Amino acid sequence: MTFDRSKMRNLEFYYSLILLLFIIHSSCSTSTDAPLDSYFIACGSSNNITHLHRTFVPDSQQPSVTFDSEHSDIINSSRTFSPIYQSARTFSTSASYNFDMNHKGWHFVRLYFYPLSKTLASASFSVVAGSYVLLDRFSFNTSKHNSTYLFKEFVIYVSTDILILTFVPFRDSDVAFANAIEVVSIPDKIFSFGHTLSFPKLKDTALETMYRLNMGGHSLVPSQNSTLFRVWEEDDKYLQPNPLASNISGNPFSIKSSSNDFVSSEVAPADVYATAKALKNILSKSNLTWVFPASPNFKYILRMHFCDIISKSRNSLFFNVYVNSEVVMKNLNLSAFTYDIGVPYVIDYVTNNTSEEDSDNLSVTVEAGGLEQGLNAILNGLEILKMSNDVRNLDGLSSVDDIFSKSDRNIPRVALIISSCGMAALLLFACVIYYFYGRIRAGKSNITLSNNEGRLRIFTFEEIQKATNNFDKSYHVGNGGFGKVFMGQLKDGTMIATKKANPQSNQGIAEFQNEIKFLSKLRHQNLVSLLGYCYEDNQMVLVYAYMVNGSLDDLLYGKNVVVPLSWRQRLEICIGAATGLHYLHTGTGGCQSIIHRDVKAANILLDENLVAKVSDFGISRSGPSSDKSHVTTVVKGSFGYLDPEYFRTQRLTEKSDVYSFGIVLLEVLCGRPALNRALPVEAKNLANWALRKVENDESSLEEIIDARLIGDAKRESVKKVWEVAKMCLEGKRIKRPTMGYVMSGLQDALHLHLHTEALASY
Template sequence: MGGEPKLPTTSLTLLFIIFFSLSTNARFTPPDNYLIDCGSPQNTILDDGRTFKSDPQSVSFLSTDENIFASSNSVPESESLPLYKTARIFDTESVYKFLVFHPGRHFLRLYFHPLHHPEYNLTTAVFTVKTDDGLVLLHDFSASQNSDCLFKEYLINVTSDDFSLIFSPLKKSFAFVNAIEFVSAPNELVPDSATTISPPGMFTGVSAYDLQVVHRVNVGGPTVTPKNDTLSRTWMSDSRGYMVFPKGEKVVSVDPSVINYPVGGATALIAPDQVYSSAASMADSGVSVPNFNLTWEMNVDPGFNYLIRLHFCDIVSTRLNSLYFNVYVNGLSGVNGLDLSTLTSDLAMAYYKDFVINASTVVKGVIRVQVGPSDLESTTPNAILNGLEVMKMSSSAGSLDGLFSSGSNSRGGSKRLPMTITEATGVAIGVIMLLVLIFSLIRRKNKARGWDEGGNSFTSWFLPINASYCSTFLSSKSKSKNGYSSVLFSKVGLGRSFGFDELRDATKNFDESAVIGVGGFGKVYIGEIEEGKKLAIKRGNPRSSQGMNEFQTEIELLSKLRHRHLVSLIGYCDENNEMILVYEYMANGPLRDHLYGSKPALPSLTWKQRLEISIGAARGLHYLHTGGSSQGIIHRDVKTTNILLDDNFVAKVSDFGLSKTGPALDQTHVSTAVKGSFGYLDPEYFRRQQLTEKSDVYSFGVVLFEILCARPALDPTLPREQVNLAEWAMHKQRKGVIDTIVDPIIAKTISSESLIKYVEAAEKCLAEYGVDRPSMGDVLWNLEFALQLQDASLQLDPLVEDDTCKGKTKMVASEDVKKDEKKNNDSDVSILINDDSGVVMGSPLFSKMEDIEGR
């Protein structure tokens, strides 16, 4: 390690590589090249040779004739120090407009530093920066006087023959900018596809997104300035706080002249020689088997998807096929057993790999990249990284700023409708006027019927359940003593009408000790009404919009659905501006708590119980897909926390906040943004954003293995290869040793025939492509067959299950025992609703449910 590698190539190959390397290192000449030093009285020449035009010479690009400048010589140190010495200030909305001679990818670089001005305090400036086609770059942006010089870099896909950059000050404020670069970039910088981390697969359509470069790091080397980069980029040294465990890092470098670029792969436009000629490798840890990862952490904005580019070049090996290592992003496996020799066929050959990570995997605003050895039995286990880039992907709302981020995975996030601002404004005004007219008419009719006496109806929350419901609302004339129709909601399937006082008494005035869940919609309470009957009461919060779409979806679906294996909606309350839904109470709570993770631990389920629960959940999903509506319903969030158990351990599917109506007869899928829970998410749905019933089938396959193995779908505390349950179980199944990961509590009670049929059903559910997966009806048939095989084995040997359950809780047929268990269960408290907005368990009464997590 550390020296220049020997390159085992023939003379002819070497000559070709040298020629190709020289050709790829040719400096890129951008067709569009606008460099402006805002507020500067003269041109500014940087040490890399680039000339930034003075602001007066650039005024032809501006929409304003105002010339308000700021300047100062006391500017913090920076590689681009001269550009921060002056600034232009805008009192009103102002536009820079540039002609585009070569449409395609362009770098947009903005420089900000709040300089002193006698009349304008730039530290108080608040403004928005966006493009002419609606891409928000900065929203309500401000810069602090104590901050360092701020640099923002974007990669924007320009499709027209001009480009406008709009600075919009907040009311009674102003905007400023120190320097602007608008420069053509090679289109090859952003390919169309990248590897997804969770679920593993490919993400296509990357080129449709606009990007913001958040971090660009030269790992193991010094800072690379624009002077040494083909595209005038800056690569920060990882010595600036990116490396989490510096003592584990060994810096390796070679002469940049030995770096080669493969045909059709990385080029000097992707990253310069200086990046590929230095690397971080594993230092000698002082133990015989190094078992640690090199780790880099970078702060990012939550709520966005990110494109992560890792750069590799094997400058540590002296021979081919001697370096194998794993790559992880945010604790999830990116590549197992990466072998650069096989990929590049040579040493010192540049290589890069792109990953896309979903916003849901970005925890606490941190992206963590790790590399570690995959072959610990090797004589010299090692791992390397030469460079990394983190790029924020534009949201579906057309934004690169947090306020407008939707966290969506939809492809083409940067694509805007081909509509002018005037047209868009006209359409928006028309829609608003139409809505105002509609709701004013509804309010007038409601008021004429006395509906505003004492409270508001569902329509006051803008929750139109469907057209037939609205007609029922407007046509009903019968009213209760509170001024509401007592028959009204029963007609639309919302069940019993509860009085607000009745539910307040049931929850002891909505006491905090009765809270069993908290989400964006409000809180869920346990309540007890006449004759001790327990209910789960979801009290919506009309002042919170978070979770309201999911709340509405659940109302729509549950008002139409009735099935033994679906959680039932008992009734509602619509008084005193309240929106309250009442559900049946599920005494034994989520299935997950009976498999693992509950505190205190609950009695283990027998294998037969688990089969019956699987069958019940499958029946519920099969009903959704086939009998819930004419088009079927896709649940979209099947997992063990959304399968609830009643006092007899009958499984019922719950939480329909993300559910979607299935495709029409002439369609194959529903196009929609990806939503769900990682670990259960259908990889095909994730890649293509095309939802089908087979997406539920995939999730249910994960649930089946979760039931069998009694472990989470994702467990980052386990060794890397075991983190994802679906991958780990399929790996074991392919090796024919699935029995080694079965929950040891039930392992000896399962007949081999039952296990084979059960695993076969789960395996088919996890097929990569939806067309290869069975329907829920087929899955149900296989599970029932597995139960029959288990029953047959018990008839042959009735003591098998009893012998293995000694010392544990057993399910027996005695009605007396069942009554005793029911009585004991009634004293326990469990949760009914696991809302997608998250669950916070704060009550000591529900301490056993504290590990429940929302999406």
């Protein structure tokens, strides 16, 4: 046998060209930029796990993810078909995973479930992400799925530095669990809905991916062939039987780029646009219909992917598109939008709630247009996303407030407090305080300070003296029970605020330790940043990032206010403060939860951009343990802001902070302090005065609102803030909302204000 060398060289050239084209296509069919946030967590595993071409790291070894391990357990099994389901982390009480966020925007949150025991299979629990309920009383045994494992994908908009994912057992006998978790950021343009059909912005709506189909494909498009690790399944099981249905496939290399920047390979891979379901042997008007099970009383976003891979020239394909028999597009001519054939095009459409006639189904139909030149219809891909309802739930009717209130219902089963033991503990505590107080006054204290693995800087007293010009009077910017506050500047130019303990203050030691204890663990854009501390001899100094715009009370009713805060600024500040408090209350930084205990306008600081920072953790407390409903403690706080139920019973809960924050909302609304002894008796106390004024007539809001807001604040927005404040000020804590609910209500108030402004500008 002889070989023609020239032919061999030609073959080598062709093979090399094909290989090069394949490499180029592979690189183009995936996103060139890695997601800014990409967490792949193997819950309870002790080893890295490779699953669908990505590596899942044990939750105990991921430095940017923290979770509650105190009430957790691990279950392992080698009987499952995939390593990702061979381990699980279980929680006997509410517990959270906290993910550090680099990207503020849309994120995929993916949850993997496979019960490794009968207990897990029957357990009922909820999953909360920020202010949204993703799963409500979910149970593996009762969920509607047709496989031995369950994979759930959600889409949420994250606007904070930390995403908190909380697992909440429904009953005391239940546990919550997860086998794996993914959190992946999404380029903003992918979920900038409404490019083709107009509907509201969705940043305040959570989504759940119900279906993602590749029409006409003979097999699913695996995640490694799709950007952002999405899987596209076949469509045949949803297609109503139709002898005219035909699978069409083309060359992925032939799919052209869209002139619309929105429709890119990140929206869907070329493999999806290179296949389609179409009609064949068209003799008269006909259609293709897909039917999907759907939950009633929810709205859905349908993203329909089109690419004309059947026409030979432009303007030769016309068809109709329906959703639940409603017309979406009539005589759709794709080339009129894409200016060519073989170019992707996307239509986004929001349904009303599923119809009463067929409430459990959702249908999509493409129908031949009836024009002589275009008797065909086509659909290449389809995504169906469920939208969260009015209480921000994707799975039921419980709000986040409802979920957490059920989880906090635990009441001690056994009386653990015995008077003799209590007295002994009190005596021991007094001795300890006396010992440390004596040691600190002698300059020999052994106070243990937590530095959370070196996150805080330990300053010398000399450094702080130089930064503050030896605590010069002109650097003095405030006072507190702990001591005086001085601004300063470090050698590198960093502006700082220093709290210098008053040596005569009995509360100095405890507050000094408390601030370091909590702020060394906490990190959030709406909490003040503790940079470090100084502890030399008798000197105790705390060093913070300097807040240029001072405190909220100064800007609301301080003596030197030049330009009053606008209504929008006030709302954004309140939302920021509420977000910071919600972060504390939901259990973070290795603590079960933190109760601030001194929420007031003076402790909400503002940076150069008026971003709110909750400050002063000197009297903060860890929240109740999982088997308790409250913390019993002596009453501390600021008059005018104190929760009356806490004051009366000495029982402290997160709802005490909620009450205090309600007073702050009144200060923001009215532009006056919580207590003003210069006013007549009936007006001294802001809460009593305001509630009495607007007791039965909300039109009286105009009488109490800050006069500087007249003409600026929109009535519906003001009314919403008033409603939230009134709920916060309920006498019984059980009737008060959570800070998560407060945060959502304030966001609604801001949207009402901006919406009214936008309408007025037209």
